[in-house]
Amino acid sequence: MSADGVIQLTRNSPPPVPAIFNTMVFRALNRTLAESLPAELMATHRLMGTENDRQQGARFVERRLGAIPDRDRIILTHSTQSALQMLLLDVVGSARPLAVEQLSYSPVRSFAARYGISVVDVAIDGDGLNPDAFSETCQRKRPIALYLMSTYQTPTTVSMSLGRRQEIAEIARRYQVRLIEDDIYSLLAESPLRPVSSLVPELSWYLLGTSKSISTGLKLAFVVAPNVAEAARVFWPGHGATYWMASPMSAALMSELVSSGADLAILAAVKDELAARHRLVVSGLNGKPLASDPGCLHVWIPLEGASSSEIAAALLADGVQVGVSTSYAGDGWTPPEAIRFGIGNPEKRSVLEQAISRVCRALP
Structure with missing residues (x-):
């Protein structure tokens, strides 16, 4: 979460696993x-x-x-x-x-x-x-x-x-x-x-x-x-x-x-935490269509009959920042409407749950 209280889902960071990470790095x-x-x-x-x-x-x-x-x-x-x-x-x-x-x-x-x-x-x-x-x-x-x-x-x-x-x-x-x-x-x-x-x-x-x-x-x-x-x-x-x-x-x-081999221990912990967060996303979106995988840090949501920029603006006003499909396209081509968000950056699962609830409300 940023200093202004916005939950940053545009960043694609691995989820924190402080117990195993601190032990291995020390x-x-x-x-x-x-x-x-x-x-x-x-x-x-x-x-x-x-x-x-x-x-x-x-x-x-x-x-x-x-x-x-x-x-x-x-x-x-x-x-x-x-x-x-x-x-x-x-x-x-x-x-x-x-x-x-x-x-x-x-x-x-x-x-x-x-x-x-x-x-x-x-x-x-x-x-x-x-x-x-x-x-x-x-x-x-x-x-x-x-x-x-x-x-x-x-x-x-x-x-x-x-x-x-x-x-x-x-x-x-x-x-x-x-x-x-x-x-x-x-x-x-x-x-x-x-x-x-x-x-x-x-x-x-x-x-x-x-x-x-x-x-x-x-x-x-x-x-x-x-x-x-x-x-x-x-x-x-x-x-x-x-x-x-x-x-x-x-x-x-x-x-x-x-x-x-300590990097493998950290990776295993990150994968476990990421899988748990993915389950939260699937549950929290309540059947909304999405593209992702338990090992993927980000989620891609195609939008039918809706504007990704308008949904992103509404979410930002509600305290959640996501990416839009036009951010990943070159000039001269209009991509299909979609939003993308990362699930690893929130420090706690509870913060991610809040964000996903707001995303679900904003989706058509």
Whole structure:
């Protein structure tokens, strides 16, 4: 809840699990500080991550990729957003466009506009990115790269089927389109499918961040480059002009959490709490149509014959802030009316229950 009393459901944070989180982090910090004095640990940036950071990062992403990548393909960055900005500058550039899902994570469009990168929309359907539309876009627009979320897509919550992932990988390979796959929500899924990047690794830049699964304030993201040379080419030259490098303390903490397996304990607690909150949402919406999953941090509600902006305005007046479908679309296309809200940010379930009750009242 914000200082003005508004319940913020536009934020997509993992739900708090203070008991297990505090225990695991205290232990990890104690082990970290027993091995390195603070002055030594924080004396300099950990450019691209230390050898141990990259080794633990390889173990972390192995859980999703199904095989452990060469640790020298791993770059430890400050956050998914900072990694995306480096990739847009050096992997995409301004010569050819970036393809994105028709409804997509809005900062990507903002970053592209900042760097003079043109964006082309690719139609989506109930199974995610539409392969026919992607193939046609590749033929007509010749995008150099595709940004996508294949698991718990923002904002629609869709997770692609295996067959759809294979189709997208085959099209990317056929047209030599690079993939920038943001897999940040996947660690909360009960049985997530392998990312598209695992099917076409030679073209893929795979991102697995921590802020949506472990802690919002633990702003770290592991990037897996197509190869060792590309990892160094894209990230190393930018170390003097940008700030994509991870905080030394955060990096050391995450390496210790992964090394000890404590991150898995935190993830398990987050998933349990998220499932409980999802049950509250389903019950509180009283049969209203929604798209989500017990492992998904956000809920997408299509609206029939109603204005999402009017409903969002009414909810804000009632003390609840939600997102609207137009926030995730580019200019020149009017998306179907829908609202989206996160269920992890409220500190307590009781606050979420209040918010859901107000959302239910506002829906047609």
